[in-house]
Amino acid sequence: MKLATSSYSYSSVTPIHSVFLHKNRRKLSFNIFQGTSSSTTASNSTSTSSSTQTHQLLSTPAAMVSSLRTHRHAHYPPPWFSVAPMMEWTDNHYRTLARLISKNAWLYTEMLAAETIVYQKDNLDRFLEYSPEQHPIVLQIGGNNLENLAKATELAEPYKYDEINFNCGCPSPRVAGHGCFGARLMLDPKFVAEAMSVIAAHTDAPVSVKCRIGVDDHDSYNELCDFIYKVSSQSPTRHFIIHSRKALLNGISPAENRSIPPLKYEYFYGLLRDFPDLRFTINGGINTVDEVNAARRAGAHGVMVGRAAFQKPWHTLGHVDTAIYGAPSSGVTRRQILEKFQVYGDSAVGKYGRKPTVRDVARPLLGLFHSEPGNGVWKRKADAAFLHCTTMKSFFEETLVAIPDHVLDSPIGEPSSGGEDPFANIHTLLPPAYESREQELLYA
Incomplete structure (x- = not known):
């Protein structure tokens, strides 16, 4: 048949x-x-x-845009759990699978360079299209050119993503190399504030920044706070996703950047203390729903999980709705x-000629x-x-x-429990409270 x-x-x-x-x-x-x-x-x-x-x-852009428009202000679960944006991983195919497993997880696109969106403006569906079922969904943009960031955001606006996120954390040499973007932008908070203002001016969606806790030797808690303070005080940004490792831009690979720099969760929880009016999502080294709930019990507003959500989608995403959001089991x-x-x-x-393939x-x-x-x-x-x-x-x-x-x-079983709570004593490890050098920062 x-x-x-x-x-x-x-x-x-x-x-x-x-x-x-x-x-x-x-x-x-x-x-x-x-x-x-x-x-x-x-x-x-x-x-x-x-x-x-x-x-x-929904096969036509007009039909899709019409349907997606109704979702921009729809009621979604809070972003207690999100799947990290991962280059060549969190594409439309993965997000389709993820949403079939979890109805509540927030999904992020792969990072899209602003230039890609601008130069492909006649082929946008290939890069920006998604089904309405993928809500809540966040578009991550990367770039270092204000004009292209403005144009890219404007071109993406009809697709009605639920948030626009700006990449200030990727350590890949292709992204963070000389003159590029990603984690290197943490060294220029004034530009990031300008970029966030430009992005916010061209969308109705909330905006956010994903960053590291530092870059190379610029890795003190005060330097991180200076970055957060300047970006939040000079732009509409109120949500920061913090990868709790610094980025090393020379000498190690992106994979090594996910394991070699030590995790400093105390920096993240210091930000919660010192910036009570902002919203922070923790990222880095968190792989199970037990650890997600432990991070939230310690005060995290949200938790972002990366590789575990891709490499073990059933055992990770399968527990999100019940163990984190308290929903009854779907029995799927x-x-x-x-x-x-x-x-x-x-x-x-x-759909696009020879692409995507069955392998894709x-x-x-x-x-x-x-x-x-x-x-x-x-x-x-x-x-x-x-x-x-x-x-x-x-x-x-x-x-x-x-x-x-x-x-x-078989439906998903009970999540495995036990193991150490990496956040059990985190509040005894916090760095000294941040005292902003307000005038110096605002005019730096």
């Missing part, structure tokens, strides 16, 4: 029953979404009625998530069965399937036979 990908929205609440054959998965390997458990049977019967509804994908299974993702994926593959679309799925039986075989089959599969349907037909039914059909 042909899968009618163009007439259904991947985000519908129940599985799309009518497009999957009623055969045993082991007899017909392509029927990977028809499980044998009673829970799967129940969900399939529920989905029969929903399959008669029409869920048309990985089979149901993949069922919806297939509809999305087959509408996305080849399926890449976020490779951590979905982390530490589960069959995971190794599944990944090997995926590597082979990427060489010739041209649809997500054929990719799943070829690979998911490696995953046992009980893994596909």
Whole structure:
């Protein structure tokens, strides 16, 4: 039976029953979404009625903009948990998967250079388009040219992101090299304040800055406070995401910048004390919902998680709604998530000529069965399937036979507990209180 990908929205609440054959998965390997458990049977019967509804994908910019516009001032859960913007990772495909797993997590785009947006103004959907289900969603922009930052923000405004974030934390040589942007901008808070004012002037969305606690030898707590003070006092910025490591711009790789500079959570909690009128989200070294809740108990307004949310999406995002937001368990299974993702994926593959490929679309799925039986075989089959599969349907037909039914059909279990609380004694470690040199800073 042909899968009618163009007439259904991947985000519908129940599985799309009518497009999957009623055969045993082991007899017909392509029927990977028809499980044998009673829970799967129940969900399939529920989905029969929903399959008669029409869920048309928003394929035109006008339709998308109209729909997204209604979301700008919608009521969303507070940003207690967010997924970090990660270059080449938090793309549309990953965010689609993330939203299928967690309804409450705040999602960030990859960093988009302002120049990319400006120079691709006739091809913006490829870079800025997203489905309404991805709300709440934040666009991260990078750049060091005020005119291009203004133009890029203006071009992005019709897409109605829920916040615009400015990158002052990336240590990649491609980004933070001489004359570039990212973490290097922390050395020029006056420019950052100007950039934030320009961005805010061209959007109705709130604006925020993501930064490190320092750069190279400019790593004292007072220097961090000077940066926060100047940017917040000279621009509308009231939200800062703080990666609690400094950036080393010479001699180490971006990966090493995520592990070699020591974490200094005490700097983050010092900011909470010294800037009570601002909002701060902590980032860096936090990988579990237990650690997220521990950071929040210590006072963090929000917590941002990076690699763990990509490398182990089921075990990380799967607990966000219940353990952090207190929502009842949805009972969703990985089979149901993949069922919806297939509809999305087959509408996305080849949308822009040869791109994206099945490999591009399926890449976020490779951590979905982390530490589960069959995971190794599944990944090997995926590597082979990427060489010739041209649809997500054929990719799943070829690979998911490696995953046992009980893994596909089990809802997320209880989060693992225990371990050390990295924030238990944080308030005894705080640096001395910041005293702003107000006149000097304002006119520096």
